Amino acid sequence: MESIASILRNAGLKATPARLFVLRLLAETTKPLSHAEIEALARKEADAPPDRVTLYRVLEALTAAGLATKAVDRRGVARFSARDTHRRHERHVHFHCLGCGGVFCLTAPPPKPPRLPKGFRLEAAEFDVKGTCAQCAAKGKSGA
Amino acid sequence: MESIASILRNAGLKATPARLFVLRLLAETTKPLSHAEIEALARKEADAPPDRVTLYRVLEALTAAGLATKAVDRRGVARFSARDTHRRHERHVHFHCLGCGGVFCLTAPPPKPPRLPKGFRLEAAEFDVKGTCAQCAAKGKSGA
DNA sequence: TTTGCAAATGCAACATGATTGCATTTGCAA
């Protein structure tokens, strides 16, 4: 297996402690993590927790290098996931519960992207399905 | 035609100056407006511009009452549109340019929502298509 | 192994979006 350090160096990034910590964290976690969540975990687990700003810059570097994916969630917070983790969720649609904020993987494949006007370049297409999950619906908790 | 004031009162909201201003603004504008944009317009056009916080609370009230729609854009900023305006764009897909932030209406109809697990309740399904628009592509400005 | 230096980090300050508490004002139903 390829080490986290070599993954970083192969992507042209120096293998610094902060980057090793964050990339390992993203690789071990299934759900996308926010900067705040990563910072909290770093304070708890890392022996020398990196600075807040360093974490922002690490996430920016990982994203720019293609090792992580950045997406803004419904509340307007940026969330990051490792490229491989993200890939595993590319072939199906997700359901976002407006009650509890939970994300559920559906079995349906994503729809085909539509035809674009001349000169337009497609980069990503996401089918965003929102509503109330079974548990929240039972409790009578509707959206937000 | 129904007055803005009666629309508010029919929705169970008091017809206050701030609400009248914001709802009229949203109704007259085609593109979704952010709080900052609304505040700037209020300072320019309203005789007694409402407080920043009041605008937040007005937008919250309009959304809760179903008179406005709230959506977080790519930069993590909340944007609001009048219910009717929003309805006009429900029957086709939109393209979001990562270069200039522009939104383009496509001709393709939205895909059918997928089957949900038992107990789940669908509220909205949005097909979010991102990339680079023709103008930005010509200028060589890729995504963010 | 040592060393040079571009790149990465820490720290402080700043920017912007959004929320909360509380005293005061006001829409509107009675």
Added chain:
DNA sequence: TTGCAAATGCAATCATGTTGCATTTGCAAA
């Protein structure tokens, strides 16, 4: 006309994210 729940203004506070700059460090070359 009037009472009062609801709405507003204002100040403080929080959250997310950015920028400038001095210091440290990963790592490639010597």
